[in-house]
Amino acid sequence: MARIGKIVRRTFLIGSAAIVGGVAFGAYYVSRPAPNPLKPGPGEAALNPFVLIDQQGVTLFAPRAEMGQGVMTTWAALIAEELDVIPDQVRVLHGPAAAAYYNSALMGDALPGKGYDTSNFQHSLGEALGVIGKVLSLQVTGGSTSMKDGFVRMREAGASARETLKQAAANRLGVARDTLRTEAGAVIAPDGSRIPYPELAADAAKLDPVETPLRDPSEWRYLGRTLPRLDMVAKSTGTAEFGVDVRLPGMKFASVRMNPNLGGGMKGFDDSAARAMPGVEQVVDLGTGVAVIASNTWLAMQAVEAIAVEWEAAPYPPETDAIFAQIARAFDDSPNSTMRDDGDVTTLPEGATVIEAEYSAPYLAHATMEPMNGTALYTGDRVEFWGGNQAPTIIQSKIAETAGLETEAVEVHTTYLGGGFGRRAEFDFGVIATRVAMALPGVPVQTTWSREEDMRHDFYRPGALARMRGAVKDGKAVMIDGRLATQSPSRQAMQRVTGMPGAGPDKVLVEGFFNQPYAVPNYRISGHIAELAVPVGFWRSVGNSHNGFFHETFVDEMAHAAGRDPLEFRLELMRAEHAPSAGCLEAVREMSGWTGKTPEGVGRGVAFTYSFGTSVAQVIEVVDEDGTIRIARAWIACDIGLALDPETVKAQMFGGMVYGLSAAAHGKITFAGGAVEQGNFPDYDALRMHNTPQVEVRVLETNRHMGGAGEPGTPPAMPALGNALFDLTGKRVRSMPFAEHFNLLV
Amino acid sequence: MATSLTVNGETHRVDLPDDVPLLWVLRDEIGLTGTKFGCGVAACGACTVHIDGEAVRSCQVSLGDVWGQVTTIEGTGTPEALSILQQAWVEHQVAQCGYCQSGQIMQAAALLAETPAPSDAEIDDAMQGNLCRCGTYPRIRAAIHGAAAKLQEV
Numbered sequence: 001m002a003r004i005g006k007i008v009r010r011t012f013l014i015g016s017a018a019i020v021g022g023v024a025f026g027a028y029y030v031s032r033p034a035p036n037p038l039k040p041g042p043g044e045a046a047l048n049p050f051v052l053i054d055q056q057g058v059t060l061f062a063p064r065a066e067m068g069q070g071v072m073t074t075w076a077a078l079i080a081e082e083l084d085v086i087p088d089q090v091r092v093l094h095g096p097a098a099a100a101y102y103n104s105a106l107m108g109d110a111l112p113g114k115g116y117d118t119s120n121f122q123h124s125l126g127e128a129l130g131v132i133g134k135v136l137s138l139q140v141t142g143g144s145t146s147m148k149d150g151f152v153r154m155r156e157a158g159a160s161a162r163e164t165l166k167q168a169a170a171n172r173l174g175v176a177r178d179t180l181r182t183e184a185g186a187v188i189a190p191d192g193s194r195i196p197y198p199e200l201a202a203d204a205a206k207l208d209p210v211e212t213p214l215r216d217p218s219e220w221r222y223l224g225r226t227l228p229r230l231d232m233v234a235k236s237t238g239t240a241e242f243g244v245d246v247r248l249p250g251m252k253f254a255s256v257r258m259n260p261n262l263g264g265g266m267k268g269f270d271d272s273a274a275r276a277m278p279g280v281e282q283v284v285d286l287g288t289g290v291a292v293i294a295s296n297t298w299l300a301m302q303a304v305e306a307i308a309v310e311w312e313a314a315p316y317p318p319e320t321d322a323i324f325a326q327i328a329r330a331f332d333d334s335p336n337s338t339m340r341d342d343g344d345v346t347t348l349p350e351g352a353t354v355i356e357a358e359y360s361a362p363y364l365a366h367a368t369m370e371p372m373n374g375t376a377l378y379t380g381d382r383v384e385f386w387g388g389n390q391a392p393t394i395i396q397s398k399i400a401e402t403a404g405l406e407t408e409a410v411e412v413h414t415t416y417l418g419g420g421f422g423r424r425a426e427f428d429f430g431v432i433a434t435r436v437a438m439a440l441p442g443v444p445v446q447t448t449w450s451r452e453e454d455m456r457h458d459f460y461r462p463g464a465l466a467r468m469r470g471a472v473k474d475g476k477a478v479m480i481d482g483r484l485a486t487q488s489p490s491r492q493a494m495q496r497v498t499g500m501p502g503a504g505p506d507k508v509l510v511e512g513f514f515n516q517p518y519a520v521p522n523y524r525i526s527g528h529i530a531e532l533a534v535p536v537g538f539w540r541s542v543g544n545s546h547n548g549f550f551h552e553t554f555v556d557e558m559a560h561a562a563g564r565d566p567l568e569f570r571l572e573l574m575r576a577e578h579a580p581s582a583g584c585l586e587a588v589r590e591m592s593g594w595t596g597k598t599p600e601g602v603g604r605g606v607a608f609t610y611s612f613g614t615s616v617a618q619v620i621e622v623v624d625e626d627g628t629i630r631i632a633r634a635w636i637a638c639d640i641g642l643a644l645d646p647e648t649v650k651a652q653m654f655g656g657m658v659y660g661l662s663a664a665a666h667g668k669i670t671f672a673g674g675a676v677e678q679g680n681f682p683d684y685d686a687l688r689m690h691n692t693p694q695v696e697v698r699v700l701e702t703n704r705h706m707g708g709a710g711e712p713g714t715p716p717a718m719p720a721l722g723n724a725l726f727d728l729t730g731k732r733v734r735s736m737p738f739a740e741h742f743n744l745l746v
Numbered sequence: 747m748a749t750s751l752t753v754n755g756e757t758h759r760v761d762l763p764d765d766v767p768l769l770w771v772l773r774d775e776i777g778l779t780g781t782k783f784g785c786g787v788a789a790c791g792a793c794t795v796h797i798d799g800e801a802v803r804s805c806q807v808s809l810g811d812v813w814g815q816v817t818t819i820e821g822t823g824t825p826e827a828l829s830i831l832q833q834a835w836v837e838h839q840v841a842q843c844g845y846c847q848s849g850q851i852m853q854a855a856a857l858l859a860e861t862p863a864p865s866d867a868e869i870d871d872a873m874q875g876n877l878c879r880c881g882t883y884p885r886i887r888a889a890i891h892g893a894a895a896k897l898q899e900v
């Protein structure tokens with residue numbers, strides 16, 4: 001590790017000159033590979049930014065945030081599959097923040113199409129658009145994109161490295177490259193003798209990378225099957241290093257209190273009591289907040305709470321009701337994101353029955369288990385930062401800006417993330433940690449937020465309103481006209497990262513709303529962006545998280561208005577439109593033994609959302625136990641196109657569902673006097689062992705393109721629960737959390 | 747004034763005010779970072795350790811009140827020598843982000859010490875104070891049952 005650390009540090013001191021070029025990126029529009037950030041020392045060879053070989057062995061780089069989704073293991077498997085190394089016999093590291101580690105899939109997803117109807121041409125175009133991610137150096141883990149992004153590139157990286165090593169061996173042995181084969185980290189000569197890769201590294205480094213076709217999936221040994229996760233032993237022994245676990249010689253501990261009126265300033269503060277408290281080293285004025293540096297975190301937290309601060313007001317209406325009133329006013333303006341407008345929704349088909357409903361969804365916090373934190377060392381001309389994050393190149397540039405340094409003077413060490421869910425795609429915790437550390441140059445300072453600080457300074461899933469109008473005739477949906485009003489996380493994030501507001505239609509705003517695979521002849525979905533300064537961000541599944549609830553609760557209401565079974569009603573609309581999605585509904589019907597009827601005291605609900613290229617259907621069963629309602633069972637079927645690690649996909653599907661059910665049952669962030677009212681788990685709870693349903697997951701692979709896994713499990717959970725509660729009680733609730741309306745087991 | 751405490755069989759002397767919670771003594775003074783900070787109010791269980799074998803929330807036990815021998819996740823097994831419970835955690839591929847799992851394992855270890863073959867209801871009772879935002883509960887349950895079966899064989 002220390003050796004790699006040195007290599008990485010050298011990379012930043014010297015810059016990004018590559019000793020060996022990267023692998024060819026095929027038909028990408030911008031065809032020149034980004035500079036190789038791995039600068040090998042003597043006796044080492046960095047064959048491309050993802051493979052480094054030295055005398056100790058092979059190191060693979062998985063520069064995506066490991067926040068629980070298993071990306072480290074599957075990313076390494078993509079390289080190992082072609083490189084012919086055994087995944088648990090090589091080192092796998094996250095590596096530095098670097099342009100070479102851009103995410104090509106994230107921007108590809110910005111194409112305007114619905115997704116499920118993507119042609120091969122559009123898919124290629126999406127990959128070409130991915131180069132924008134490269135140009136912007138977007139090394140981001142988000143949007144359920146890692147496998148889409150790495151699937152071809154990482155196998156190419158492994159294959160090219162393998163053939164280059166073979167060429168080095170061929171030169172040494174004086175034989176043709178195609179007489180050699182590779183196995184378990186070694187080149188095998190025609191006489192059966194083995195040359196381990198490290199022995200070939202120095203020679204290989206002098207060669208141009210060799211291009212080679214990828215292996216046929218029928219030859220795969222690692223991909224498509226379940227591998228033991230590389231992080232599992234560390235995470236079962238308390239030895240996995242998260243951001244809060246970073247320990248450096250001479251380190252100090254800090255805690256922070258920023259203005260709870262989010263975005264507001266600070267009039268002044270009195271820190272006399274805090275300064276007199278034990279262990280306190282320094283109080284830091286952060287302009288819109290304060291921090292205390294102390295000898296341990298708890299002493300810092302106590303002292304920072306003892307500072308009397310006079311805060312300025314928030315730049316948004318101070319109460320929840322007024323905030324939602326402002327969101328509702330966005331309906332009065334013309335929509336900016338009408339991404340679907342089929343047929344004519346202005347004329348009611350003759351003889352049709354109209355259904356109208358309004359829905360709302362609350363603001364939500366991410367509530368990662370590991371509160372926000374960061375560790376920084378400022379030495380005047382450099383900053384080193386340690387912490388879990390989903391966007392190291394953005395953090396790097398923002399820290400540089402904060403410290404008045406060039407980007408190259410900032411080194412980012414990405415640890416494991418104690419949950420991400422989109423919260424760690426922001427950079428505020430890195431900037432704050434840097435500003436605190438700048439008060440003590442030469443001393444590493446770890447700044448840990450209290451749970452309350454974390455919950456009250458989030459970039460929230462925005463509150464959202466939907467106005468739905470639909471019509472059914474002869475048992476079928478003939479019209480859906482959906483209107484959404486909410487804040488735009490994309491525009492705010494764009495403003496935060498680039499300083500420029502986003503413009504044009506916002507696909508993320510209406511995702512999960514406009515792109516659902518139902519054949520409804522008259523179908524319009526419009527988004528109205530509400531201008532509000534409440535900080536909002538990317539919450540697991542983003543727009544899908546509220547839109548899935550709106551759309552699928554309304555479809556359920558339409559089914560009932562049409563006198564149809566809600567599962568059959570959906571299936572009929574879906575079969576002609578998108579067979580893989582219909583297949584998911586058929587799968588949960590079979591898995592759950594769905595009959596459309598339930599015994600007394602039992603309710604079942606179904607919901608479906610297509611998101612991030614993956615179709616997901618869920619059935620939730622609720623049971624009335626002496627007046628208390630328990631979420632008893634759940635069935636999930638997803639079609640992900642290609643499951644690179646089926647058990648990891650299952651874990652993401654049920655984990656995503658639990659995240660959605662937690663929000664549906666309990667989650668609500670409210671504002672009073674400008675500040676968020678909830679501060680800790682007692683008032684922002686989630687599902688626990690005793691109220692999490694038994695779950696069965698089925699993974700299908702008929703979708704034409706590979707979809708994401710980390711987020712698609714979340715959106716259908718909320719409407720499926722609401723629909724189940726309706727089935728049980730006959731009461732239709734159009735706002736969450738459901739614990740406010742039903743006596744749920746808590 | 748220095749306080750003496752025994753953690754994982756080793757005695758440590760720490761010079762801190764009596765009211766500093768055990769959690770922060772472990773993490774910031776002794777350097778045992780396997781025990782996690784999650785909420786500070788005993789609502790998530792991430793900081794669970796054993797004192798004389800009993801599972802406690804270390805964020806709520808002041809240094810001055812530590813009444814016995816402390817065992818943390820580091821004291822139950824190591825990557826090279828996993829406990830049976832930790833082996834079950836690996837076998838069932840429980841962890842996702844992994845942040846809560848030290849606390850989950852410590853809570854489960856205390857349950858199994860008291861109830862060698864727990865029912866689902868007993869697991870619900872014992873484990874409901876331990877939050878997991880990744881939703882790994884079904885695999886935690888499976889791992890506890892798996893470890894219980896293994897322990898019966900021993």
